[in-house]
Amino acid sequence: MTPPTSSVQPIGSLHELRQIVPTEQIEPQLDGEQGAGGSWALEPATQVELVELLKWANRRHAAVFTRRPRRGDAERFGRRPRLYLRGRRMKRVLDLDIVSGTITVQSGITMAELHNTLDERTYTTGFPTRPWSQEPLGAVLAASLDAHWGPAYGKMESQVVGLGVVLPNGTAVESRVAPRKAVGPDFSRLFLGSRGRFGIVHQVTLRIYPSAGRIVSSFGAPDLTTALAAVKRGIERGLHPRAIEILSPTADRSWGRKRVGLSDALPLLVVIEPWGPLAGRPLSWIDEQFAGALTRLTPPVGWSVHDGLLPPPRAWTAPVVGMSWAELEELGISLGADVPAGLWVVRMSRQGGWLSISDDVRGEVADRVRARMQQHHVARPTPWDDVQERLERQLDPKGILNPGA
Amino acid sequence: MAARLARAELVAGLAGIVGPEHVSTSQADLVAYSADFWPKAQIWKLAGDVQRYPPDCVVWPADEAEIAAVLGFCNEHNVPVVPYGGGSGVCGGTVPISGGVTVDVKRLNQLLEVDDASLIVRCQAGINGQRFEDKLNARGLSLGHFPSSIACSTLGGWLAARSGGQFSSKYGKIEDMVLSLRVVFPNGDIRDTGVRGPGAPDWTQLIVGSEGTLGIITEASLKVHPIPNAQRLRGYRFRNLHDGFEGMRAVMQSGLRPIVVRLYDPFDSMLALGKQRKVDRHGDEATDSGGGAVGALRRMLSERTGPSDASGDKSGGGGLLSRLSPLADSAKRRALTTALRAPNVLNRLAHSAPSPCLMIIGFDGEPDGVAADSWSAGELLAEAGGTDAGTGPGEAWLKHRYSVAFKQAKMFEMGAFVDTMEVATTWDRLESLYQAVRKAVRPHAFVMAHFSHAYREGCSIYFTFAAYHSDPLRAEQLYDTIWNAASEATLRAGATLSHHHGVGLSKRKHMVGEHGAMVHVWRALKDSVDPRGIMNPGKLFTDESFADPTHGATA
Numbered sequence: 001m002t003p004p005t006s007s008v009q010p011i012g013s014l015h016e017l018r019q020i021v022p023t024e025q026i027e028p029q030l031d032g033e034q035g036a037g038g039s040w041a042l043e044p045a046t047q048v049e050l051v052e053l054l055k056w057a058n059r060r061h062a063a064v065f066t067r068r069p070r071r072g073d074a075e076r077f078g079r080r081p082r083l084y085l086r087g088r089r090m091k092r093v094l095d096l097d098i099v100s101g102t103i104t105v106q107s108g109i110t111m112a113e114l115h116n117t118l119d120e121r122t123y124t125t126g127f128p129t130r131p132w133s134q135e136p137l138g139a140v141l142a143a144s145l146d147a148h149w150g151p152a153y154g155k156m157e158s159q160v161v162g163l164g165v166v167l168p169n170g171t172a173v174e175s176r177v178a179p180r181k182a183v184g185p186d187f188s189r190l191f192l193g194s195r196g197r198f199g200i201v202h203q204v205t206l207r208i209y210p211s212a213g214r215i216v217s218s219f220g221a222p223d224l225t226t227a228l229a230a231v232k233r234g235i236e237r238g239l240h241p242r243a244i245e246i247l248s249p250t251a252d253r254s255w256g257r258k259r260v261g262l263s264d265a266l267p268l269l270v271v272i273e274p275w276g277p278l279a280g281r282p283l284s285w286i287d288e289q290f291a292g293a294l295t296r297l298t299p300p301v302g303w304s305v306h307d308g309l310l311p312p313p314r315a316w317t318a319p320v321v322g323m324s325w326a327e328l329e330e331l332g333i334s335l336g337a338d339v340p341a342g343l344w345v346v347r348m349s350r351q352g353g354w355l356s357i358s359d360d361v362r363g364e365v366a367d368r369v370r371a372r373m374q375q376h377h378v379a380r381p382t383p384w385d386d387v388q389e390r391l392e393r394q395l396d397p398k399g400i401l402n403p404g405a
Numbered sequence: 406m407a408a409r410l411a412r413a414e415l416v417a418g419l420a421g422i423v424g425p426e427h428v429s430t431s432q433a434d435l436v437a438y439s440a441d442f443w444p445k446a447q448i449w450k451l452a453g454d455v456q457r458y459p460p461d462c463v464v465w466p467a468d469e470a471e472i473a474a475v476l477g478f479c480n481e482h483n484v485p486v487v488p489y490g491g492g493s494g495v496c497g498g499t500v501p502i503s504g505g506v507t508v509d510v511k512r513l514n515q516l517l518e519v520d521d522a523s524l525i526v527r528c529q530a531g532i533n534g535q536r537f538e539d540k541l542n543a544r545g546l547s548l549g550h551f552p553s554s555i556a557c558s559t560l561g562g563w564l565a566a567r568s569g570g571q572f573s574s575k576y577g578k579i580e581d582m583v584l585s586l587r588v589v590f591p592n593g594d595i596r597d598t599g600v601r602g603p604g605a606p607d608w609t610q611l612i613v614g615s616e617g618t619l620g621i622i623t624e625a626s627l628k629v630h631p632i633p634n635a636q637r638l639r640g641y642r643f644r645n646l647h648d649g650f651e652g653m654r655a656v657m658q659s660g661l662r663p664i665v666v667r668l669y670d671p672f673d674s675m676l677a678l679g680k681q682r683k684v685d686r687h688g689d690e691a692t693d694s695g696g697g698a699v700g701a702l703r704r705m706l707s708e709r710t711g712p713s714d715a716s717g718d719k720s721g722g723g724g725l726l727s728r729l730s731p732l733a734d735s736a737k738r739r740a741l742t743t744a745l746r747a748p749n750v751l752n753r754l755a756h757s758a759p760s761p762c763l764m765i766i767g768f769d770g771e772p773d774g775v776a777a778d779s780w781s782a783g784e785l786l787a788e789a790g791g792t793d794a795g796t797g798p799g800e801a802w803l804k805h806r807y808s809v810a811f812k813q814a815k816m817f818e819m820g821a822f823v824d825t826m827e828v829a830t831t832w833d834r835l836e837s838l839y840q841a842v843r844k845a846v847r848p849h850a851f852v853m854a855h856f857s858h859a860y861r862e863g864c865s866i867y868f869t870f871a872a873y874h875s876d877p878l879r880a881e882q883l884y885d886t887i888w889n890a891a892s893e894a895t896l897r898a899g900a901t902l903s904h905h906h907g908v909g910l911s912k913r914k915h916m917v918g919e920h921g922a923m924v925h926v927w928r929a930l931k932d933s934v935d936p937r938g939i940m941n942p943g944k945l946f947t948d949e950s951f952a953d954p955t956h957g958a959t960a
Contacts, residue, residue: 100831100862101658157607161862173922178829178901179863180578182567182614183908183919184945187926189610197604198926207862210658236631238774240662281774324523350524351584351628382602387933394929405604 013038013060013081020044020052025089029069029082037062037081039074045089047164047172047202054200055170057083057400064168064400066142066196076404087136090202093117102161102177104205107138124211126153126242138201144193153209153242155347163188164203168396177205190391196402197388198395216273217286218301219294220266221246223339225332227268230293232325234272235350237289239281243273246345250358261297267339270294271301318359321376324352331355331372340366410482412461418482419464419506422474427465427512435459438489438507442554443497443911444824445884447817452877458500460487460507467512469587469595469623476621476939477593479506485942486591488617490531490562493554495825496909498566498616503942510561513623516540524629525584530561530622546629549576552905553807561622567614569827569865569905571806572664573858574657575769576630578905580613586625588612591935599626611930616907617941619934635775638665638767638799639783641791646670647836649762650856650864652789654832656766656782657859663782667765667802668856670839672755673869674763677798741819744851745873751851752843764791765799821873822884826891830900831863838898839866845894846870849887858904865904892918908945917950924950 017026021042029039037060044050057064062081065073069084087108095104096117103125105114112133118124132140144157153159162177165188175188191199221227227246234244248268249260262269272286281289287296323331328345342358357369392399410418412430420428439456440446449457461484466472479486485505492499501507510531518527524546528537534555541547550570552558562568564586569578576582585599586609598608612619643649649668656666669677744751764786768778783793816823830838839854846852850872858865870887874880892915895902902912902919917924927946931938 097831097833099654099833102831102862167922167925169925171922171925173920173926175923176899176901176919177831178904179831179860180567180569180573180580180829180858180865180904181901182569182578182903182905183901183912183916184616184927185612185614185619185930186580186610187920187923187930189607190926190930192606193601193604194606195604198606209660209861238770324520324525326520326522329522350630352523378600378602380602382605383596383600384598384602384605384608387596387608388605390933391929394932395926 014040016056016060017042017053017083020056021049029084037079039069039082039084041069041084041086043086043089047166050085050166050200050202051170051172053083053085054166054168054400057081058169058398061398062400063403064200065402066139066200067402085200087138090138094203095205096121096208101208102205103208104162104177104203105137107141107201107204108136110134110136111140118208119211122211123208125206126159126209127156137204141192141201141204142194142196157189157192159207160188160192160204161207162203162205163191163201165191165199165201167199168398168401173199174203194388195405197392197405198401200401215283216243216271216300217283217290218260218272218297219270219290220262220297221268221270221294222266223332223337224268224335224343224345225329226293227270228325228328228332228345230290231270231348232350233293234286234289235348237281239272239286239289241272241274241281241286243271244348245269245271246343246348246353247271248339248341248343250342250361260301266295267341268343269297269301318356319373319377320346320354320356321373322352323355323372323376325350327372328352328355331369334368334372335365338365340369342366343369409484415482415484415506416462418478419462419475422478423464423466423471427467429463430461434463438463438492438499438509439501441492441494441497441499443495443500443909444817444822445881445911446497446500448822448877448881448884451817452881458502459504460501461504463489463507463509465509465512469513469589472508472510472513472621472623473589473593473595475506475508476589476591480591480593480937480939483937484939486617486621486939487941488561488565488621490559490565491533491554491557493558493562494566494907494909496566496903496907496911498907498909498941498944500910502910505939505942508621510621510623511559513561517624519544519546519629524631525626526629527624527626528560529624530559530564530586532560534558534560534563541629542632545632547632548582548627549630550579550582551806556807560625564613564622564625565616566907566909567905569858571857572769573905574666574860575662575664578858580610582627583609583613584626584628585609586612587623588620589623590620591937591939595623614907616909616944618931618945619940633769633771633775635772636664636767636769637775637779637796638765638803639779639796640794640798641764641766641783641786642674642761642794643668643764643789643791644761646762646839648790649764650832650835652764652786652791653856653859653864655785655789657861657864659781659785661778661782661785662768663766663778663859664769665765665767666857666859669763670854670856671760671762672758672853673855675758675760677763677802738819741821742873742875745821745871748850748852748872749848752847755851755853763794763798765802767799767803816871820875821871822880823869823871824884824887825906826868826870826888826895827858827865827904827906828868828895828900828902829858829863829865829904830898834899835864835866838895838900841894841898842866842868842891845890846887849883849890888912910944913943913945913947913950916946 021044025043027041029041044053060081062083063077064083066085090106090108092106162175164174166172191201246268274283340361342361344356345353347354357366416428436456439459466475485503487499487501487507489499489507489509513529513531515529537560538548549572551572552568552570563579567580587597589595653666653668766782768775843852850870852868852870854866854868856864856866872883874883892902896918902915
């Protein structure tokens with residue numbers, strides 16, 4: 001029995017797509033106009049299906065999107081067929097290599113699903129689950145969303161040790177998994193952060209880490225300068241924790257700062273999670289190093305409380321900006337004793353950290369922070385835009401993949 | 406496309422940019438710049454072919470603007486350009502196989518900026534590695550990058566080839582240290598990879614490792630570290646390689662961050678322990694391989710790849726010569742060549758010798774942290790079957806780690822050749838990779854190995870092979886045979902062909918096997934920034950790599 005389709009969907013195209021993806025995984029989008037090329041949401045499950053879809057798109061000069069349909073797509077792309085790919089059937093765990101400490105998964109798996117899988121085996125990727133728990137891994141990597149944990153994990157991109165990608169012309173490429181290489185540029189980096197312009201990531205191999213009990217040390221700091229100085233000294237003395245963050249709770253959070261022992265005199269929270277029993281510095285060492293400069297919070301703040309101090313994940317749309325220590329210290333001096341609510345310095349290393357401030361915090365102090373962050377804004381056009389456009393033309397001469405991304 | 410210029414026009418044009426005193430066509434320069442440390446080029450020279458691929462000329466630009474002008478000029482006239490740093494590469498990456506202009510960047514040698522607060526430095530790419538480290542040391546800082554070529558290589562060369570230093574387990578390879586860089590493209594455009602807009606890939610990592618085929622790196626921003634207050638190295642012995650692997654893996658996956666972890670295979674351990682007996686001041690007992698053929702072999706090869714040059718990235722034959730010094734030259738030569746004529750026998754003899762596997766592990770940092778980490782590592786290694794061998798092996802290794810990097814020529818003088826191959830893979834494949842490469846090379850060359858550059862998810866294996874053929878032409882063929890056998894075995898084992906030496910000419914024919922259909926990405930990248938193909942032509946990939954678009958596809 002032929003499933004119902006919109007009267008505006010070209011039957012020929014649909015028939016061809018059914019040869020590639022099961023009929024039940026093709027959902028007509030009812031935004032096409034009479035005579036348009038057709039619009040479908042599809043759920044491929046394998047690399048082979050992706051390859052065939054992209055080949056089909058090249059033959060039909062279709063537009064292929066790895067995002068949801070948007071208002072105006074029909075008008076913008078006129079008679080071109082449009083395919084909206086979903087990753088819901090690409091969630092398989094392909095390999096869990098405990099010996100090497102890697103996991104290979106399909107890119108449609110959500111961050112929450114990935115971490116649930118690993119949690120069962122007491123492992124973690126080191127990525128934050130909270131902000132993007134329902135986002136597919138592929139989307140997180142394509143957008144280069146960054147990790148919120150400590151220097152031990154580095155950037156999210158750095159955790160990728162292997163990648164499977166389908167290029168716009170339907171060619172499947174796969175990088176060889178190795179701890180480090182010297183065999184030319186790291187081509188996989190072309191696909192991380194470039195929002196699907198150069199290819200569709202369908203498979204990812206990531207480093208995994210033992211997820212020891214999440215015990216943290218927590219301290220209160222009177223101002224940003226004091227907090228930064230303590231963290232800097234700790235790192236210089238050999239602190240290499242799982243996580244280290246400086247944050248000031250937002251006023252609207254139910255937990256509230258008083259609940260965790262913060263006050264007007266101690267508005268900033270510094271949380272540190274050590275590595276484990278054998279590596280790095282133990283809690284007692286952290287306590288000794290930090291208690292002199294900061295005020296120990298008793299009982300320590302757990303990660304669940306820490307989560308409660310921040311805006312809900314979906315509301316967190318504020319930009320996160322990388323700053324050097326020199327810049328962070330300048331910010332600390334400029335703020336003096338003022339500490340805006342919703343300030344967040346994360347993933348701190350000896351070179352610097354990532355700064356953000358909650359969108360809904362208003363006021364002169366918050367604006368000062370935003371002004372500093374604005375200095376890091378990369379304005380369009382960037383010096384690399386023309387190179388990227390040339391590269392896009394080379395890899396996708398028909399402009400089928402995420403056009404206008 | 407414009408025709409290539411006559412040499413006189415080329416030199417005149419370049420002299421107008423960099424000044425006549427910074428352009429050379431002298432025979433000495435053309436010979437010097439016709440090859441790097443690639444052992445195959447040494448075989449050519451031994452056969453009397455001293456400059457198989459000379460450049461048309463060599464230029465030494467003073468700054469980024471001159472480099473941009475030189476590249477613009479060469480691009481306009483379709484002249485190949487070979488970027489050149491220290492010439493310490495061992496893969497032929499700077500051999501000008503299409504002639505053209507060799508652009509030596511050593512005049513760009515300034516440390517431009519030091520951000521003490523953030524521990525970030527900005528430096529020009531032509532600076533010599535050791536001088537760079539010395540300048541940092543003078544300010545109480547260190548890059549933490551110590552390739553055995555440090556005295557004769559440059560920052561730009563490290564970046565171009567994804568160099569790895571001896572302390573990579575803690576500080577990472579050069580690609581882990583670099584934050585951003587500036588690059589001049591063939592059309593003369595200068596770009597800074599530090600400016601990464603939304604939706605942009607990481608251009609730093611797409612330029613690093615390109616071996617001069619996309620543009621010339623002129624400067625870089627890098628992470629640096631305070632000079633550690635303490636350093637501690639120690640040796641451990643394991644009954645066999647497997648136990649050693651488990652120990653290494655346990656340490657790296659515990660979260661400990663040793664500066665170095667090195668595990669020697671039985672024969673390499675025998676050399677290492679033999680040498681250590683001479684220097685060990687702590688009375689640790691070392692295994693003696695005894696007399697007979699194995700003892701003779703050990704004595705013959707001792708010090709060549711022990712803790713001294715096994716540390717390095719360019720093994721040599723200096724220790725061998727010192728062992729043989731009482732003998733006449735002809736006798737030395739005969740002993741070496743006779744042994745290497747029967748590599749199968751030699752390999753069997755060497756690996757039948759009973760020897761434990763030696764591991765060296767070290768930490769640096771604050772004294773209390775170093776002590777705690779060393780203790781933790783010792784616990785993990787003991788659990789894996791390791792026994793403490795004292796501080797002697799580590800001290801010996803540290804003392805001699807650069808000492809043989811330039812003695813390769815002496816091995817060649819003896820009529821033999823030696824080369825090294827550094828492959829890498831994940832822990833689950835490491836042992837099978839070791840066996841596969843040894844099996845593939847065994848019929849053609851004497852082979853031994855050590856395991857270094859360990860990381861959380863895997864490790865590099867550093868093979869050293871030595872071989873001989875009396876006919877120089879056949880020696881070149883033998884060299885190729887060894888590399889083909891080793892490369893194919895590596896790829897079949899699922900490993901990568903290079904951890905830190907790069908590709909150059911030596912591995913380019915295997916790059917389709919390494920990257921599969923990813924060559925399409927390379928072609929697109931190359932065509933986007935160097936459509937005329939003037940930058941270091943013929944390196945990384947052969948032209949044939951792109952002949953069949955489906956070749957190597959992994960779909």
